[in-house]
Amino acid sequence: MSIYDQVEIEDMLFDTDLQIYTYPCPCGDKFQISLLDLLDGSDVAVCPSCSLMIQVIFEPEDLESAATESVLQPVAVSA
Amino acid sequence: LFSFGSNAQCQLSHSSAEDVDVPTRVEVRLPSPVSVDDVSVSSNGNHTLLLISGEVYATGDNTFGQCLASASARRVSMFRKIDPCFTATSFRASVVAAGWDFSVVIASSSTQDEIYVAGHGPRGQLGIGETTTAATPQLIRNFPPRGRRVRQACAGMGHTLVLLDDGNVYGWGQSRKGQLGPTNTSCAACWAPTRVFFPDGFVPVKVVCGREFSAGIDGAGRIVVLHSGTDRHGVLDVPSQETVAEWTDFQCGWTTLHVLLSSGRMVSWGNNSHCQHVPKTAPPLLRISCGSEHTVALARDGKIYAWGWGEHGNCGPREDDQVNVGHASPVFDGVGAKADEIVYLGAGCATSWI
Numbered sequence: 001m002s003i004y005d006q007v008e009i010e011d012m013l014f015d016t017d018l019q020i021y022t023y024p025c026p027c028g029d030k031f032q033i034s035l036l037d038l039l040d041g042s043d044v045a046v047c048p049s050c051s052l053m054i055q056v057i058f059e060p061e062d063l064e065s066a067a068t069e070s071v072l073q074p075v076a077v078s079a
Numbered sequence: 080l081f082s083f084g085s086n087a088q089c090q091l092s093h094s095s096a097e098d099v100d101v102p103t104r105v106e107v108r109l110p111s112p113v114s115v116d117d118v119s120v121s122s123n124g125n126h127t128l129l130l131i132s133g134e135v136y137a138t139g140d141n142t143f144g145q146c147l148a149s150a151s152a153r154r155v156s157m158f159r160k161i162d163p164c165f166t167a168t169s170f171r172a173s174v175v176a177a178g179w180d181f182s183v184v185i186a187s188s189s190t191q192d193e194i195y196v197a198g199h200g201p202r203g204q205l206g207i208g209e210t211t212t213a214a215t216p217q218l219i220r221n222f223p224p225r226g227r228r229v230r231q232a233c234a235g236m237g238h239t240l241v242l243l244d245d246g247n248v249y250g251w252g253q254s255r256k257g258q259l260g261p262t263n264t265s266c267a268a269c270w271a272p273t274r275v276f277f278p279d280g281f282v283p284v285k286v287v288c289g290r291e292f293s294a295g296i297d298g299a300g301r302i303v304v305l306h307s308g309t310d311r312h313g314v315l316d317v318p319s320q321e322t323v324a325e326w327t328d329f330q331c332g333w334t335t336l337h338v339l340l341s342s343g344r345m346v347s348w349g350n351n352s353h354c355q356h357v358p359k360t361a362p363p364l365l366r367i368s369c370g371s372e373h374t375v376a377l378a379r380d381g382k383i384y385a386w387g388w389g390e391h392g393n394c395g396p397r398e399d400d401q402v403n404v405g406h407a408s409p410v411f412d413g414v415g416a417k418a419d420e421i422v423y424l425g426a427g428c429a430t431s432w433i
Binding site: 029 | 085088090124236267311333334352353372388390402427428429430
């Protein structure tokens with residue numbers, strides 16, 4: 001299957017627990033690729049629920065911060 | 080109400096959690112809308128919001144509270160009326176807009192509008208400051224500006240737009256690709272309502288949210304697309320004002336835009352990798368609804384057609400291994416309903432609604 005689109009890594013979310021980058025897929029699931037795969041030189045994120053794939057656009061420097069990315073801590077707000 | 084397509088999280092309001100490729104009646108008994116203007120469906124990500132006569136229902140993934148249901152329910156398996164959350168009983172819901180895993184509900188009284196948000200906002204999608212989750216609905220404070228009313232609002236994958244009665248547009252959420260206008264592209268995210276600037280003199284009457292763009296159309300058919308980037312899909316190739324002057328609707332998917340004309344013809348531009356553009360064989364159309372990468376349409380012949388990326392059955396039963404539907408595929412024999420009984424079409428992330 002051909003690449004559905006290219007996505008810049010800045011627009012993806014990094015799951016620190018699973019060590020994967022994710023991005024919404026038009027089917028409702030999420031494209032995903034692991035940090036290890038990116039470090040290995042892979043750049044195609046696949047969707048577990050459909051045939052679509054995206055190419056991740058990144059520089060090696062972008063990956064260095066993954067482990068220490070200062071993602072804003074989720075703040076649960078309830079009434 | 081009938082739905083088909085992606086359903087892994089019961090976003091179709093079918094408790095089976097299995098995809099469906101033919102329009103299937105939802106299991107919930109719903110009140111009849113008083114008029115065509117009384118109902119709307121907003122489906123995105125893995126959840127769906129339904130607005131009927133001022134009441135809001137939600138179904139699907141509730142991991143982040145995007146279904147405005149009790150935090151203990153990770154999934155709502157069929158449409159459930161949301162718990163009351165407006166500040167006063169004089170408010171009734173007037174707009175529902177579903178983002179990827181966030182929701183926007185606008186409540187209106189005779190004199191003002193209030194905007195509530197719930198769900199997941201890692202890039203400002205909640206618009207309530209630097210807060211990334213809202214498990215229960217939160218009111219956006221100090222917006223709209225005093226005295227201003229909401230004319231129209233919509234949400235895309237990662238941002239929300241609000242068009243006010245003075246013609247100004249505000250938005251929040253993802254902004255790197257120009258979704259919130261050229262003044263916000265250097266922000267990784269906009270965490271509160273910010274002015275979305277269109278060119279001087281351009282006053283939109285409707286705005287739409289793409290994935291990496293926003294767009295507006297004015298009464299004369301002039302279209303402005305806000306996008307900063309490489310424009311891989313050609314979303315900036317807008318049709319001339321003369322071509323779409325007689326427009327009746329303006330919608331977009333994640334990477335494609337469409338204008339429906341009073342003649343029943345449709346003009347599409349942007350991504351066509353999966354047959355998202357209106358097929359050349361499409362009959363004159365009355366109404367359209369655009370999902371992420373497909374379209375559902377009601378034609379003047381009373382039939383409903385779908386085309387585009389249909390891998391999950393959202394354009395009808397798959398033909399062989401084809402995931403794209405490049406022709407106007409009739410998807411609904413109406414189960415006895417006639418064209419004038421079809422009051423609404425909706426479409427989300429590979430979901431379709433009648």
